[in-house]
Amino acid sequence: MVSSGVYYTINNRLQFFYKSGCLVLDQQEVKLDPLESLVLEELTKHPKEIIATDTLLDLWPTSATSPNSLTRVISTLRKKLRTLDAFHVEIKNYPKKGYALIAEVDHLSAQTSKVQLENRHNKPTRLATKTPLIGILFIAVVLLINYAVTSIFEKTEDSVSPVLDKAIQLVDDQYEKVDLSVNDTHTQVVYATRDNEQANWQLKVLDTYSLESRVISEANVNLRSPDWLNNDTLIYRAYGDSSCAIKKLDLSHSDAQPIAMFPCNELTTGKGLSVLSADTILFTDAARDIAPASLYKGNIQTGKVTKIPGFDNSGVGAYNIQSKTGSNLVAVLTSTDWSTSNIHLVDTQDNWRSVWQTNTPKAKHSVSWDGQSLFHANESGGVTAHLFNASRYVKSIEMSGFSKLYNFVGNNGSVAFIQGDMYRTDVLMSPINESKSTATLLVDSRASNKLAQFIDENTVLYVSDVTGIEQLWLVDINTQTKKQVSMFAKAQKIDHIAYSVQKGLVAIEADKAINLYTLAGSKVSGDAYQQFAGTKPLFFEDNLLFSTRDDSDNYRIDALNLENKTLKKSFLIGAHAVKVSKGRLYYTKYYQPGLWQYYKQKDDDLISSMSQDVSYWFVDGQQLLFKDQDDMPTLVDLTNNQFIQLNGSTCQFITDYQFGHCLGQAYKPNNTQLMLAETNH
Known part of the structure; x- marks a missing residue:
């Protein structure tokens, strides 16, 4: 082929x-x-x-x-x-x-190759939890209650109206937590958990009243996707490097051993496993390691497995499912490429026909169906609840306030969920020539803070998700005063930022697109006034520079003139990264060592023989700071090309270097919280 x-x-x-x-x-x-x-x-x-x-x-x-x-x-x-x-x-x-x-x-x-091409499906996805501040959580719950009671959940004879009544924090620790399930009496929650040292997944069963817990584990085996067959019996997926089985465990007997019911593929992408009835379970699995995940029905009594057609067209296939005993409807999340996803509500008694569906721009890993309401994460960082009367769709509700929601499940009027980050990121500042000095802590919270850059000698611009959605913030270095600059309503992952105080502009890269905003009075305008494809924006003189590729997939730097809005392609050919310092433009090239300085009227100069094996580099006037392949910070005097290794420097994970100081990131373990919220109908 x-x-x-x-x-x-x-x-x-x-x-x-x-x-x-x-x-x-x-x-x-x-x-x-x-x-x-x-x-x-x-x-x-x-x-x-x-x-x-x-x-x-x-x-x-x-x-x-x-x-x-x-x-x-x-x-x-x-x-x-x-x-x-x-x-x-x-x-x-x-x-x-x-x-x-x-x-x-x-x-x-x-142009040609004797390669047999086949579609392949993805390996098991890596899963990490997301957790906000406890105070924010309870504020979110209160806001949601008020919002639901006053404006959304009006009672009608054909509507389902879940209203959060109270929220209980069950667990708050540094362990990853995923794949929640709550039993019908709301007395026990089970979830998969592990520490951050890459141990195998194990299951933890938690009593919601006493908070006593029981750990279920197997040596060198990952236990995932638990669900309740009844109030005393669990089913779950157990897989290692070369084996996989869906097992059943009776919790009413302390010495009970798990029973293998169905074989599965240990490399399957789909993590779904759900109880359809007392003798039937549903699970997603791949027939082989190059196939998309399919949807299967397994009979516990007979051991017979039946494939449900229509859910494995290509790519990832059926990724997540949730059924509810007593309901003939099942929520199925499918995806072809992990960049988009479809959520279906299908009728198991009508040839698995889709009675309702919705699309999301990104593949959401978690969907919940409690027999009346379907929940999934939305693009604003909150939760969307779709309400049904039997199989008839009633309405949808956007529920905000759940910062960094990760994994959730509904069951008979309860919603269990996890929120937060496994790691927090602090921003540090340190004098470059004082290796033993204590770094100045600029940002200290349980949030993820990143992309810190100097605006001037006393002010730093950075990105933080302390509010649940990544926003731009300013911090005054002298007073430690923090101020939120942007008020974005939609959740997005910000990859790069650039600012121009003179032009009153901020450029933000998210999802490989650059949005240009007006900056006035230290506030970013609500909507971008220009958007275009590109990465790594940078302001230089009257231009906005950004990385792109041509039709042959060659790298280059283009320039958007901010005065006349004209685009100059191939401003720099083959450039890997560009930086501006003291009004001068510097850049490195792909596959060629060294640092170049850009000139308009003459050929660019090679000003340093910096190694090609560079992970970070920054220019501050006549000094170059970079980290080599051994991750050693090195300072170069560009006047004489003298190299000085900074042993013991606090400038690790560098994000900026100016005014003789470096900014960097420090990663520290964070806590994730498992919550159980009761609802009333």
Whole structure:
């Protein structure tokens, strides 16, 4: 079969076809799933550079993430390289830093290749929880109660009106928590959990009144997707590196052993498992490791498994499901590529016909159906509840206030949910020449704070999700006074920011698009007045510079003139990264070491022989600060090209360097909270 599109040649032998998801060496072929292709492409785009773990995790087209999934993807990539005897290609791990592809890479455009192309489905998604401040949580609950009572949940004879009555915090710790399920009497909650040291998933059963817990685990086996067969019996998925089974466990007997009911594929993407009736369960699974997840029905009494047609068209397939005993309707979340998803409510008694559906711009990992209301996360950082009378749709309700909601499940008038981040990110500031000085803490909260940049010597602009949605903030270095600059209503992941005080503009990159906002009175306007495709925006003189690619997938820097709104393509060819300092423009190139200074009227100068293996670099006047492949901060005097290694420097995870000070990020374990909210109808 003929292949066309983009491919890379690694060490002159190994071919990597990104768009087809294939590795080819000496006529041998190994297929990659979408996540493996995404990670390998990012590594091949920056050979020998350390790509930070967070950068690689950002490639996941879903917000449900954890470092363990990246570890598994890297592991499978290495195994597939060994399958091809590609021992000359190394994916090197730099602990607490990231990964690097140690190889020579050529980026080419393929015309033909003897490669058999097949669609592959994704590996198990990495899952991480999200948690806000406790105070915000209860404010959110109060706001939701008031909103529901006063304006939305009016009683009609054909409407279902769940109203939050009270919220109980069940767990608040630093362990990851996912896959919630509440029994019918609301007396027990079960969820999958693990620590942040990449241990296997185990199940924890929690008494909602006494808060006594029971841990269910198996050596070297992950236990996931629990659900209640009845108030005393659990079903769950147990998988290792080479085996998978759906098991049943009777909790009423302390010495009871789990019973394997159905085999499954340990590499399946779908995490769904739900009880349909007393003798029937539903589960998502893949027939083999290159197939999308399908939907199956399993009879507990007979052991018979039946595939439900229509839910595995391509890509991910059926990813998440939720049924409710006594209801013939089932909520099914499907996706083809993890970039979009469909949520269906299907009738099991009418040939699994979809009686209602909705689309979401991003594949949401969690959907809940309690027999009357369907819940899912929305794009504003909250929850949407779709209300039904039997199978007839009544209305939808946008419920805000649930900051950083991650995983939730409804059952008979209760909603259990998890919110928050596994890690918080603080912003630090440190003098560059005082390696033993104590870093000044600029931002200290349980939020994720990132992308900190100097506006002037006394002010820093940064991104924080302390309110639940990423917003722009200012902090006064001297007084530690913080001020929110933006009031975005829609949740988005901000990847880069650039500002121009002189022009009164702010450029924000989110989802590989750049939005240009007006900045007036230290406030960002509500709506962007211009949007275009591109990454890494930067203001330089009268231009907004940004990275893009041409039709041949070659990298370049384009320039948007802010005065006449004209676009100059190929402002810089082959540039990897650009920075501005003291009105001067500096840049590095792909696959070529060194730092260049841009000139309008003459050829650009190579001003430093900085190694190509650079993870971060910044210019402050006549000083260059960069981190080499060993993650060592190094200071270069550009007047004499003298290199000084900064041993013991606090300038790690650098985000900016100006005025003789560096800004950096510090990652610390955070707490996630498991909540149980009761509702009344």
